[in-house]
Amino acid sequence: MSIFFDLLSAINNPNQQANVSQLQSIISSVQNLTANQGINNSQLQSIISIVGEQIRPALQQQQAIIGKGRLENLVSQVVTSGAGGSAFQSLFSPQLMQQIAETVTQKTGVNLSVVQSVIATITSTALSLLEMGAPQTGAWGTSNPLLNSFLDTDNDDDTDLGNVMKFANRFLNPASS
Numbered sequence: 297m298s299i300f301f302d303l304l305s306a307i308n309n310p311n312q313q314a315n316v317s318q319l320q321s322i323i324s325s326v327q328n329l330t331a332n333q334g335i336n337n338s339q340l341q342s343i344i345s346i347v348g349e350q351i352r353p354a355l356q357q358q359q360a361i362i363g364k365g366r367l368e369n370l371v372s373q374v375v376t377s378g379a380g381g382s383a384f385q386s387l388f389s390p391q392l393m394q395q396i397a398e399t400v401t402q403k404t405g406v407n408l409s410v411v412q413s414v415i416a417t418i419t420s421t422a423l424s425l426l427e428m429g430a431p432q433t434g435a436w437g438t439s440n441p442l443l444n445s446f447l448d449t450d451n452d453d454d455t456d457l458g459n460v461m462k463f464a465n466r467f468l469n470p471a472s473s
Contacts, residue, residue, distance in 0.1 A: 298445065299442065299445045299446055299454055299456075299457075299460055300460045300463045300464065302429065302441055302442045302445045303319070303425070303429070303442060303460060303464065304467070305441070306428050306429040306441070306442050307319065307428075310432070311431055311432055312428070312432060312441075312442075313427070313428055313429070313430045313431070313432055314428035314429060314442075316468070318428060319425075319428065319467075319468065320468055322424050322425055322428075322464075323461065323464055323465055323468060326340070326344075326417075326418060326421045326461070327340065329414055329417055330343075330418075333410050333413065333414055334410070335406060335410070335414070339404050339406055340458075340461070341458040341459075341461060341462050342400075342403065342404050342458060343400050343404060343406070343411070343414075343418060343458075344418060344422065344457045344458040344461050345456050345457060345458030345459070346396070346399055346400050346404070346458075347396060347400070347415070347418055347419055347422055347457065348422060348446075348456060348457030348458065350392075350395070350396045350399060351387075351388065351396070351419060351422065351423075352446065352447065352455065354387065354388060354392060355367065355371075355387070355443075355446075355447055356447050358370070359447060364439060364444075365439070367443075368439060368440050368443060370383055370386065370387060371387075371423050371426065371440075372427060372430060374387060374420060374423050375420070375424045375427045378420055379416035379417050379420040380416075384416070384419075384420060388416075393415055393416060393419070394412075396415055396419070397411045397415045400415065422457050425442075425457065425460065425461075425464075426440070426442050426443045426446055427440070427442075427443070428442060429441050429442025429443055429444075429445075430442075430443075
């Protein structure tokens with residue numbers, strides 16, 4: 297759950313890009329996308345957790361190859377251009393996206409064609425969530441602590457993006473939790 301606290305810290309830090317309306321937009325866009333596909337909130341949380349588990353090693357590998365700063369720039373490009381852009385494809389090959397879709401289907405029981413129709417958008421949305429920790433334009437010498445926390449290599453359970461989305465939803469809608 298520490299990554300959720302990193303998200304809250306980013307929202308409260310004027311040197312980072314995060315704000316509450318941005319978080320609301322991310323949460324509602326992924327909920328609307330999946331609700332239109334018949335995916336309930338429990339399945340959505342599981343899907344986001346699995347996507348996080350699957351993209352984390354890919355991002356760690358990219359960071360090892362190109363470095364932290366270039367990875368942060370690439371993540372920013374993906375967030376700006378969306379799931380169809382070349383930055384997205386340089387991070388996540390079509391084969392990896394297919395593997396993620398199959399893993400999600402196996403673990404959740406959600407139909408593969410439904411998963412395939414939403415997986416790139418959910419992955420891009422996960423990156424948007426992580427990008428919230430990026431420094432504001434002009435805040436030099438700082439990196440993205442939210443992305444760094446997600447890429448933390450101690451393999452504990454504090455980087456579960458499904459839990460982050462669940463707690464973010466509770467944070468935004470305390471009366472409905």
